[in-house]
Structures are given as C-alpha cells and as structure tokens.
Amino acid sequence: MADPKTGRDNSGSSLEGRAHSAGNLGGLLAQTIHLMENLGPELTTNIEKLRLLENRLEAEHFHLAVLGQFKRGKSTLLNALMGDEILPVSVVPLTSIPTFIYWGPEQRVRIIFEDGRPPEEFIPDIENGLIDYLNRFVTEDSNPENVKNVLQAEVFHPSKLLSGGLVLIDTPGIGSTYQHNTETTLNFLPQCDAALFLVSADPPVTEVEIDFLREVATKVSHLFFIFNKTDYLRDQDRETALAFFKGVLTEQAAISENAPIFPLSALNALEARQKGDSELLTRSGLEGVRAHLVDFLVNEKTRVLTEALAKKGADIATQVLMQLNLTSRSLHMPIESLSERLALLEEKISEAERQRLSAGDLLAGERKRTVEFLERQSATLRKKAAAHFESVILEATATSKSGESMDKQAREALTETIPGFFEHEHGEIMAEFDEHVARTLKPHQARADDLIEVIRKGASELFEIPYHAPESKGSFDAARQPYWVTHKWSSSLNPLHAGLFDWILPAGLKRSLILKRLMGHLEDLIIHNVENLRWATLQNLDHAFRKFTSDLDNGLSETISATHGAIKAVIEHRKNHAEIIAEEMSQLESSIDNMTTLEKALRSFTP
Ligand SMILES: Nc1nc2c(ncn2[C@@H]2O[C@H](COP(=O)(O)OP(=O)(O)O)[C@@H](O)[C@H]2O)c(=O)[nH]1
Ligand SMILES: [Mg+2]
Incomplete structure (x- = not known):
C-alpha cells in the first residue's frame, strides 16, 4: 500500500519490516516531542534536537x-x-x-x-x-x-x-x-x-x-x-x-x-x-539480486541507524528528565538550602569554565600543528609531482624531431596524466586528514565530555536526583552525503615562446634549452595544482576545528542552562509566587512519570 503522505510503497515484506521498526522509533520521538512542547519554552533546544533526529530517520x-x-x-x-x-x-x-x-x-x-x-x-x-x-x-x-x-x-x-x-x-x-x-x-x-x-x-x-x-x-x-x-x-x-x-x-x-x-x-x-x-x-537471476539488496543491505543500514538515533534520543530525554527532576526538587526544598546548593553548583561550573578556556588553548595548538603537517605534506607532494611529471615530459619528448613537436608532445602527455595523478593524491590526502583530525580530536572530545559530566554529576549529587551518563558519544557520526569530486585540475602549460637566437643554436643545445623552459612551466603548473589541493584541505581542517569548538561550547552552555538555569528559574518563581500551586506540582510529577517511561522506551529500543 502506498502511504498517502509520503507516497512510499511499503508493501514489500522486508521494506515493510523496515518501515515498521523505523516507524516505532518515529512514534516514540514524536511522543517525546509532544510531551516536551507542553512543558514550556525552556525545552526548545532539546525539541529541535529531537526534530533533527526525526528528519534523519525519515531522510x-x-x-x-x-x-x-x-x-x-x-x-x-x-x-x-x-x-x-x-x-x-x-x-x-x-x-x-x-x-x-x-x-x-x-x-x-x-x-x-x-x-x-x-x-x-x-x-x-x-x-x-x-x-x-x-x-x-x-x-x-x-x-x-x-x-x-x-x-x-x-x-x-x-x-x-x-x-x-x-x-x-x-x-x-x-x-x-x-x-x-x-x-x-x-x-x-x-x-x-x-x-x-x-x-x-x-x-x-x-x-x-x-x-x-x-x-x-x-x-x-x-x-x-x-x-x-x-x-x-x-x-x-x-x-x-x-x-x-x-x-x-x-x-x-x-x-x-x-x-x-x-x-x-x-x-x-x-x-x-x-x-x-x-x-x-x-x-x-534478477530476483536474487533484488532480494539481497533489499533484505540485507537496506535492513542492515536501517538497523544501525535506528539504533544510533534511539540512543541519541534517549540521551536527550535523560537530559530533559534531569532538568525536570531538578525543577521538582527545587520546588520542594526550603529556600535557604536551595540557595546553598546552588552556590556549590556555581563553583563547579566556574571550575568547568576555567578548564574550558585552557582546553581552547590546547586546541589552538593542535590546529597549528595540523596546519604545519599539511604544509609538509604539500611540500612532499610538490617534489613527488615534479619528479613524476619530469619523467613524463622526458619520455614524451624523447623522439621529438623539432621544438614544436617537443612542445606539443609534452602538452599532450601532461593533459592526459595530470587529472588522474592529482585526483588520486586528493583522495589519499582527504583520507589521511580525515583520520588525522579524528585522531587529534579524540582525546579532546573525551575531555570535553568530562567537563559536561562534572556539572551534571555535581547537580545530581547536590540535589539527590538520579544520574545517567550519556551513551551515544560518537556512536553514529552524521553520514557524509556522497558527492562526486568536481575538481578540475589544471593541465595545460603556458605557451612556450621561442627565444630570439634559438634558430642559430646547435640541435642538442636547442633541445636542452626547450626542455629547460618546459620544466620551468611545469613547476608553475605543479605549484598551482598543489596549492589548490592544499587550500581545499585547509578549508576542511578549519571547518572541523571550528565545528568541534562550537559543539563543545554549545554542549557546555546547554548543560549549564539545564541545571543552573532550571534552579535559578525556580528560585525566581518562588520569590514571585510565595504559594506554590499544588496543581502545578502534580502536573510536573506526572510529566516526570511520562518522561521516565519514554526515556526507558528509547533507551531499550531495538529495531
Ligand atoms: N546478451 C546480453 N547483453 C547485455 C546484457 N546486459 C547488457 N547487455 C548489452 O551490453 C551492452 C552494454 O550495456 P550497458 O548497460 O550500456 O553497459 P554499461 O556501459 O556497463 O552501462 C548493450 O548493448 C546491452 O544491450 C545481458 O545480460 N546479456
Ligand atoms: Mg552505462
């Protein structure tokens, strides 16, 4: 049957299974979002995060x-x-x-x-x-x-x-x-x-x-x-x-x-x-191919993806639950005791912020070293390309009879070989830097996670509420969309102008002069291509480091607002409304119950 909304046909047996399990998770995410929407604007960021998970699941x-x-x-x-x-x-x-x-x-x-x-x-x-x-x-x-x-x-x-x-x-x-x-x-x-x-x-x-x-x-x-x-x-x-x-x-x-x-x-x-x-x-024999594609590959990927998304969803729910529990605790606690505990939490937060600053310095150092590594790689590539294409030119012009034909044959050989060479090097360098950046950032990621943990754990201890460490760290990184490499490598030499006295020179000398000129132009060509590659890699590096730093800052400030912010909000509320409305309390308790159920369902979700 075709789904009227998506137009997707889910009647194939295994596709149906997929839609079903992904659908379960979709339903859980939707319920969680719905519950959070009724709880007030403080949860907007977390709602947005859940929506992103929904989109990922869908698309x-x-x-x-x-x-x-x-x-x-x-x-x-x-x-x-x-x-x-x-x-x-x-x-x-x-x-x-x-x-x-x-x-x-x-x-x-x-x-x-x-x-x-x-x-x-x-x-x-x-x-x-x-x-x-x-x-x-x-x-x-x-x-x-x-x-x-x-x-x-x-x-x-x-x-x-x-x-x-x-x-x-x-x-x-x-x-x-x-x-x-x-x-x-x-x-x-x-x-x-x-x-x-x-x-x-x-x-x-x-x-x-x-x-x-x-x-x-x-x-x-x-x-x-x-x-x-x-x-x-x-x-x-x-x-x-x-x-x-x-x-x-x-x-x-x-x-x-x-x-x-x-x-x-x-x-x-x-x-x-x-x-x-x-x-x-x-x-x-087509049915065998079809069955394999659908049953194995599609399901395999969906399983891995839904599992990872469910974990991420569970972590968001845990965070929200903690915030709700903190709010509830703060509503019940005598105001002096509440202020004391808040002051202790503020100390922990200041300590985490200090550490965040020194982590920033360390990261800047890593970035600098990574860029230096890129410079060394580019220098090596320039040498490798020079040696490679010099021999391409020598080989192509070995039997040339005249200056013009030397020039023509060198050009043709380069046009044919340059794109393949640089395409290959580009792939290698991309893979190498992906690996390098992941390896470099890994310990920083662990340290960043620790900073956030210190605050959350501190809050849960001070306010005696349950604590659950997040599980989804790095379990499923955003899949890169495949893109076809579009880069056009420059492969044509500058025109070779004959010198004024070329015609009177003996053949051997003339040949070596022309070769010298060809090699000079070759050098420009190589610098140009290597520079393109270096620049593209540098952009990617900068992007990776910038994204890491902003993710870290966002994570930290979200944790602070979910803990410190939630408690402060209660204090304000209690100042302005001396009587805490019983109805408000009981509504919060029932939301906490519902959230606990959803969080458990997400945490134990199996596709
Ligand atoms: N006899 C036979 N010819 C086939 C088969 N599959 C493709 N061809 C023929 O092989 C040629 C190339 O097919 P095409 O699909 O364009 O190949 P591609 O270049 O790999 O995309 C065409 O003439 C097709 O008709 C097959 O299973 N049997
Ligand atoms: Mg084809």
Missing part, C-alpha cells in the same frame, strides 16, 4: 554504486531493477557523468552543472521521454568530452525498490584509457554504503578490472558481484565460467570466498519485467 539514504568496465551492462541492470528503460544503454562508451537515481512520486530528471549554474529540470511526457532527455547530457555523441560541463544527473523514479531510501548510482565505466574517471570513482567510493561490481563472461575479466577491483575492495565496506550476460552461455558452461570467476576473485583480488556472486542476464531481466514474463524473470 536517510542508502547509497549503492554500480561499478564495472564499459559495456558490462551496468545501465541495463539498473533499468531491469527499476523495470523501466530510464538510463541510456549503449554499445559505445558513454561520457563520464554519474547518474544518481532517487525515489520520487513521478519521473523527473535534474541535471547539475560543474560551473554552479542553476540545474536544468525535465519532466517526461508522452512525446518526450526521459531517456532521450538524459541522452543529451550523458552520451559521448551529444556531449562529447563533457563540453556541456555536466557534473551529475539525478533521476527520480517511483520504483518500489527505491522507496525505502535506496539510492542507486550509475557510474562512468572504468579502464586504463579513462584513468581520470577511475580515480574519481575511487575517491567517491568511501562515501558509498555498498557497491555492486559487474563483470561478464564476454569478454573475460581483464587485468584492468582486477586492478580496479583491488583498489575498490579497500575503499568500500560492502561489495558484491554480478556475473552478467549469462544468456551468452549454455547451462553447463555457466557453472564453469562462474567457478573460474570466483577463482580469479579470491586468488588475484584477495576477495573473500564468501562474497556473494549473482549470475544474471540483465538483458533478459529487463525484457521479462517489461513483458511481465515471470518465467523469464526467474531464469534471468
């Missing part, structure tokens, strides 16, 4: 990239999975544009451009199909060498398969002549949740595919395999071919023997789905 996507060399049948498989001819299928390579396929209530395409101009949107009708429109942007014929500057295409489709948040990504084919695509794909992979790797019997698996696969296996956590075009093979040959492929995977690419491999005829599967031929569909 979480599972990104699955489809990988493989040109013409292995990636686009055909995706069409078969959706039961619709959406993606162009071609016997010639398509241009290097990735296509993201999302769920949407109706078919729609959006083209995103590299230069940041507004996206172009298209809704197909009877006369103008989606595939023709998409063709204009993603095929080499209509968009040779991507002259239209397309960054990515996004397709929206009402397919049931996508309704649970699965996003399919058709990637440009890989191969040695498309080194740049290969590197871009590799850098993009760590942001994907899983990848499908397609091969086929015809032609047999190549060296290039195995090399690519080895790298893929280090970058993506869930990888599984499709052995496509089985319709080319007779039944008895199919088993042999599969066994052979399995051998190649384990021996040459060190892939686990247990990695799932699905034999498939994407072509038959598409035909079967279009004609509604269930016998052909069974023979095609």
Whole structure:
C-alpha cells in the first residue's frame, strides 16, 4: 500500500519490516516531542534536537554504486531493477557523468552543472521521454568530452525498490584509457554504503578490472558481484565460467570466498519485467539480486541507524528528565538550602569554565600543528609531482624531431596524466586528514565530555536526583552525503615562446634549452595544482576545528542552562509566587512519570 503522505510503497515484506521498526522509533520521538512542547519554552533546544533526529530517520539514504568496465551492462541492470528503460544503454562508451537515481512520486530528471549554474529540470511526457532527455547530457555523441560541463544527473523514479531510501548510482565505466574517471570513482567510493561490481563472461575479466577491483575492495565496506550476460552461455558452461570467476576473485583480488556472486542476464531481466514474463524473470537471476539488496543491505543500514538515533534520543530525554527532576526538587526544598546548593553548583561550573578556556588553548595548538603537517605534506607532494611529471615530459619528448613537436608532445602527455595523478593524491590526502583530525580530536572530545559530566554529576549529587551518563558519544557520526569530486585540475602549460637566437643554436643545445623552459612551466603548473589541493584541505581542517569548538561550547552552555538555569528559574518563581500551586506540582510529577517511561522506551529500543 502506498502511504498517502509520503507516497512510499511499503508493501514489500522486508521494506515493510523496515518501515515498521523505523516507524516505532518515529512514534516514540514524536511522543517525546509532544510531551516536551507542553512543558514550556525552556525545552526548545532539546525539541529541535529531537526534530533533527526525526528528519534523519525519515531522510536517510542508502547509497549503492554500480561499478564495472564499459559495456558490462551496468545501465541495463539498473533499468531491469527499476523495470523501466530510464538510463541510456549503449554499445559505445558513454561520457563520464554519474547518474544518481532517487525515489520520487513521478519521473523527473535534474541535471547539475560543474560551473554552479542553476540545474536544468525535465519532466517526461508522452512525446518526450526521459531517456532521450538524459541522452543529451550523458552520451559521448551529444556531449562529447563533457563540453556541456555536466557534473551529475539525478533521476527520480517511483520504483518500489527505491522507496525505502535506496539510492542507486550509475557510474562512468572504468579502464586504463579513462584513468581520470577511475580515480574519481575511487575517491567517491568511501562515501558509498555498498557497491555492486559487474563483470561478464564476454569478454573475460581483464587485468584492468582486477586492478580496479583491488583498489575498490579497500575503499568500500560492502561489495558484491554480478556475473552478467549469462544468456551468452549454455547451462553447463555457466557453472564453469562462474567457478573460474570466483577463482580469479579470491586468488588475484584477495576477495573473500564468501562474497556473494549473482549470475544474471540483465538483458533478459529487463525484457521479462517489461513483458511481465515471470518465467523469464526467474531464469534471468534478477530476483536474487533484488532480494539481497533489499533484505540485507537496506535492513542492515536501517538497523544501525535506528539504533544510533534511539540512543541519541534517549540521551536527550535523560537530559530533559534531569532538568525536570531538578525543577521538582527545587520546588520542594526550603529556600535557604536551595540557595546553598546552588552556590556549590556555581563553583563547579566556574571550575568547568576555567578548564574550558585552557582546553581552547590546547586546541589552538593542535590546529597549528595540523596546519604545519599539511604544509609538509604539500611540500612532499610538490617534489613527488615534479619528479613524476619530469619523467613524463622526458619520455614524451624523447623522439621529438623539432621544438614544436617537443612542445606539443609534452602538452599532450601532461593533459592526459595530470587529472588522474592529482585526483588520486586528493583522495589519499582527504583520507589521511580525515583520520588525522579524528585522531587529534579524540582525546579532546573525551575531555570535553568530562567537563559536561562534572556539572551534571555535581547537580545530581547536590540535589539527590538520579544520574545517567550519556551513551551515544560518537556512536553514529552524521553520514557524509556522497558527492562526486568536481575538481578540475589544471593541465595545460603556458605557451612556450621561442627565444630570439634559438634558430642559430646547435640541435642538442636547442633541445636542452626547450626542455629547460618546459620544466620551468611545469613547476608553475605543479605549484598551482598543489596549492589548490592544499587550500581545499585547509578549508576542511578549519571547518572541523571550528565545528568541534562550537559543539563543545554549545554542549557546555546547554548543560549549564539545564541545571543552573532550571534552579535559578525556580528560585525566581518562588520569590514571585510565595504559594506554590499544588496543581502545578502534580502536573510536573506526572510529566516526570511520562518522561521516565519514554526515556526507558528509547533507551531499550531495538529495531
Ligand atoms: N546478451 C546480453 N547483453 C547485455 C546484457 N546486459 C547488457 N547487455 C548489452 O551490453 C551492452 C552494454 O550495456 P550497458 O548497460 O550500456 O553497459 P554499461 O556501459 O556497463 O552501462 C548493450 O548493448 C546491452 O544491450 C545481458 O545480460 N546479456
Ligand atoms: Mg552505462
């Protein structure tokens, strides 16, 4: 049945299970928010936090990239999975544009451009199909060498398969002549949740595919395999071919023997789905692929996500409960005793604030050292790039007959090799700095958590209320949205002007002069590219440090207002209203009971 609000179809058995468990958590979060809304404006920040969790639960996507060399049948498989001819299928390579396929209530395409101009949107009708429109942007014929500057295409489709948040990504084919695509794909992979790797019997698996696969296996956590075009093979040959492929995977690419491999005829599967031929569909092998995708991957990710979100929700509820308990305690306590305890709490808070200041100094030092590390990495990269491209130039110009041809050949060699080289280095540096920053900030995170704990624990001891340490620290960091690396590396040399006396020089001397000039321009080119990379990394570093500091400050000030602020508010209230209204008290007690029940439910939530 389609849900009238989201339009999502939840009738698939396992998707239903997913929607059900996620729905439970959704319901719990909604009840908690509702209760808090009735408790007054002090809880606004916590309500907002719960709303963010609700959004995360609703919008979480599972990104699955489809990988493989040109013409292995990636686009055909995706069409078969959706039961619709959406993606162009071609016997010639398509241009290097990735296509993201999302769920949407109706078919729609959006083209995103590299230069940041507004996206172009298209809704197909009877006369103008989606595939023709998409063709204009993603095929080499209509968009040779991507002259239209397309960054990515996004397709929206009402397919049931996508309704649970699965996003399919058709990637440009890989191969040695498309080194740049290969590197871009590799850098993009760590942001994907899983990848499908397609091969086929015809032609047999190549060296290039195995090399690519080895790298893929280090970058993506869930990888599984499709052995496509089985319709080319007779039944008895199919088993042999599969066994052979399995051998190649384990021996040459060190892939686990247990990695799932699905034999498939994407072509038959598409035909079967279009004609509604269930016998052909069974023979095609598509159902195995579908079942695996939906049952295992989608559920797995949802389980991890809902568990983490429930913990975060529970921690927020705990915090609110503490605040309510503090309020209740403060309402009951004699006013002198209340003021005494508040003074003691204020001492603890001042101590925490002092420590926060010195933590800030330590952090500034870490940031400085991290930037220095980046400078050293950039210097090393400049040297590495210089050595690499000098040999590229020497090799390319070894047989040049004239100054012009030396110049031309050097240029061509650089245009071909620079993007792949820097794309690769970019990926490595990004991964290295992600790791470095996480490692650097970890002890600071622990110290920051301690500061907050000191205040909360202090308040609970002073006011004799239950205390529960938060559990969700770092249990699920905000998932990064995959993005296709868009960087354009600069790969053309400055024009080489012939010197006035070049023509009278002997050939050998002329050659070495030209080489010297080429190398000079090469240096500019390298500095330019390394500087781009350094700058992008520096921005990310600054962002990470700034976000960490502001998270720490927010956490601290929220804790202070939830404890100190709550007590102060009661004192004010009691000054202005000498009589504490019995009704107010009993309402608060019943809210505390309800909150306790919700907090327990969130804490023990299992999807
Ligand atoms: N015989 C056969 N041909 C297929 C199959 N899957 C794809 N093809 C053909 O292989 C060619 C390349 O397919 P395409 O999906 O564009 O491959 P991609 O480049 O990997 O996206 C097309 O001519 C398809 O019709 C299959 O299962 N069996
Ligand atoms: Mg394709």
